[in-house]
Amino acid sequence: MHTITLQDYDIKIGDFRALLHRLLSERNYTKIAVLVDENTRTHCLPTVAEVLHDFNYFVIEIPSGESHKNIQTCTEIWRQMMDNNADRHSLTLNLGGGVIGDMGGFCASTFKRGMDFLQMPTTLLSQVDASVGGKLGIGFNHVKNSIGVFNNPQTVLIDAAFLQSLSEREIRSGFAEIIKHALIADAEHWQKIRQIQDLKTVDWTAFLLPSLKIKQAVVEADPFEKGMRKALNFGHTVGHALESHALESESSLLHGEAVAAGMIAEAYLSVGNAGLSQEEFTEIKDFITRIYQPAPVAESNFSELIHLMRKDKKNAGSEINFTFLEKIGKAKINGSAEISEIEASLKSISSDS
């Protein structure tokens, strides 16, 4: 069992069962609301329920997927909390990926003005990314995470056993954040990552720990995202726009797939705006393209995508805010770029070049 100690809570990595039982025994919560979707109900809840059996719990199931991370689903979660007489001395246990963690944490933080919540991320993406940082929220008006709060969980329990039920596509999506953490802060880790040939044979725990530590260092230096924490937004200005746009159309794009494409575009912009070398850009693009084979972005969507970037909450005023790379392993926050360059960067997302 590994422990990463953050300022206000711990991340525990390993078999969750003994730990969860001890934590619930100590805390004596009036109720435990377990938030799942149809996938984690099937694949993860059974082992968790063996522990919960000794406590007063109820299950709230919501439909999986980013498109349900909205105020209507929150309303349903709050209603079930209320119908089950949850109170501010209860606990919400979020058993699922980022949607469950972000939305369940938001609902717990706002129900009766706040109860404890516990994160049990079950996807690679949420294990590496959403479990650190206290950013909770939902999408609103077609903009991701635009309503939310900063609040910390009671504890984060990460058990790699949950990853076994994931598809290769979901693993690949989570992997994007591992790539990002290396690119913004750890050139050595990037070189290890580049050696990966087949995502199916990776021992993820070995990649999770360094990634979690990078995120921890950045977040603790800047808990309210006033400055350096923006380094974590690398790939996300373009990535969020691609993801929001996909939500509105018929195409499906996982968060990490969108961020992977966004990292190519923002690495492209880094060459002209932050001094990234052409060689390192090519190294980044080649690796990401080999793993993700991103689809080219249609030029007819450029103006809508730029419109979505303008609405990003990272912006101050009307300028679009980017995090760039000075070199692999070193991020530069608060960058900006011309619209024509942004369009060119969208063109750079393509397998053939």
Next chain:
Amino acid sequence: MHTITLQDYDIKIGDFRALLHRLLSERNYTKIAVLVDENTRTHCLPTVAEVLHDFNYFVIEIPSGESHKNIQTCTEIWRQMMDNNADRHSLTLNLGGGVIGDMGGFCASTFKRGMDFLQMPTTLLSQVDASVGGKLGIGFNHVKNSIGVFNNPQTVLIDAAFLQSLSEREIRSGFAEIIKHALIADAEHWQKIRQIQDLKTVDWTAFLLPSLKIKQAVVEADPFEKGMRKALNFGHTVGHALESHALESESSLLHGEAVAAGMIAEAYLSVGNAGLSQEEFTEIKDFITRIYQPAPVAESNFSELIHLMRKDKKNAGSEINFTFLEKIGKAKINGSAEISEIEASLKSISSDS
């Protein structure tokens, strides 16, 4: 100009204009969202707009009344914030009573995970009560304030000039919290309050300051409402139930009217459960009855009211939690009562006895 300095912000009492101008000049917000209802748009916005004229502001108008303090109205506020390109470096200025302050503060605290907000309470109730304590929220599923967060405003500006446009009924409603503060913590102030014959001739500033100081002392001792802050709930367990019930029926009941009736019921319960003397109960009941002339509660509503009390967020588990009076000027938290006593206390709310 009086200043009450709290741990994280100041309350300023007096003419707001020079102060507001200085504060906005110093802060350099990207946008100012001014939240009003149809009443404060007419009666209060014009003088505020004279100051705002020098800054980048827009107005969001919502319908007045507790029944609109819900997630649908929040959705509309968030949408207008987004349409006007507000961001986390913007300010929300809440110009109105408790509904505006609580809901506007909640929307500001959750939009893009939180922007600053400034409270300018315009009713006696919100000036004396809602302006201290950081409790923000909305009603949900027929339960008042069941969704919300704790968060502090940038500053509270209290200007008694805004009270001139209020009806006598609204003044009377706000007066209930002034009575409550005296009953739970200041027997001397209670004796001054008892001398009041006519609410129309009162100099409210003289009553606001002691009341705000009582609330400040209680809240600062217990910012997250784990213990003594519950003293402020005196009158509110029954009061909230009466208010929630009135919301669902045709009858209208202002918050302070409900709390006034609730204080009679909870003073009645205090006699048997906390040692309040029969004489002091009669003194309390007589004064409140003279000012408020509360309507008797129909016995057919008792079970629904008790059901609503059970759903109160102050409860831990299934027991209904009360704050009682040991004597005038001294509260006792975490009381409980038999259902039969609660029914008797509801009967005690009556002008004829």
